[in-house]
Amino acid sequence: MTTGGFTTCLWFDGQAEEAAHHYVSVFKDAALGRVVRWPEGGPGPAGSVLTAEFTANGQRFVALNGGPEFTFDEAVSFQILCSDQQEIDHYWTKLTEGGGEGGPCGWLKDKYGLSWQVVYARLLDMVADPDPEKAARAVKAMMGMGKLDAAALEKAYAGE
Incomplete structure (x- = not known):
């Protein structure tokens, strides 16, 4: 080791x-x-x-x-950066099954009470965009979600 x-x-x-x-x-x-x-x-x-x-x-x-x-609490969580919706769905499903529960903005607790953030990796760049309107649209879209929706985040970011 x-x-x-x-x-x-x-x-x-x-x-x-x-x-x-x-x-x-x-x-x-x-x-x-x-x-x-x-x-x-x-x-x-x-x-x-x-x-x-x-x-x-x-x-x-x-x-x-x-x-x-x-016991675990939300003061410590693990971020999982996902490249696409398929990865988001995989981790969200696997970590909430058997007694876990979804939370807001991509956060969840697994069946052991451990907190995870299942994050669309591009979202990190979106919210850091130097264009404040684009960043604000991405943040607003994320704030209304439980499990993140990559396509909806991309549309909000683009102003569609």
Whole structure:
């Protein structure tokens, strides 16, 4: 294992291995890594999962079964930049299935409560356009959406 870069640690209450498998099934360039189990003498039950390592879109994660003390909230989210509507639809569907819920402006929570932003990549350039009218039209269109609609964003940006 390399020591460079960052590994994001996600805290779960008993679902670490399940979540790792789920995220590996959702993302490209994803793989399950080492699963570490509690040894005899705990503090967790011997043989139960302590951590499950995985990569998703090339990013390293470790899912930790830390208990119920901490939960996810919107203060931290992961952006998924999508090149087209097919990618937006894929990630939106996969991350909301099984109990997740859509939110405004491309945001959603998955079934574990983790927040994601499923973003049309061109939207970043649209909202940063030096023409304030074009940027404002793109932002206004986005603000009225749950799951982002790439074609509608392009039309709004173009003034159609």
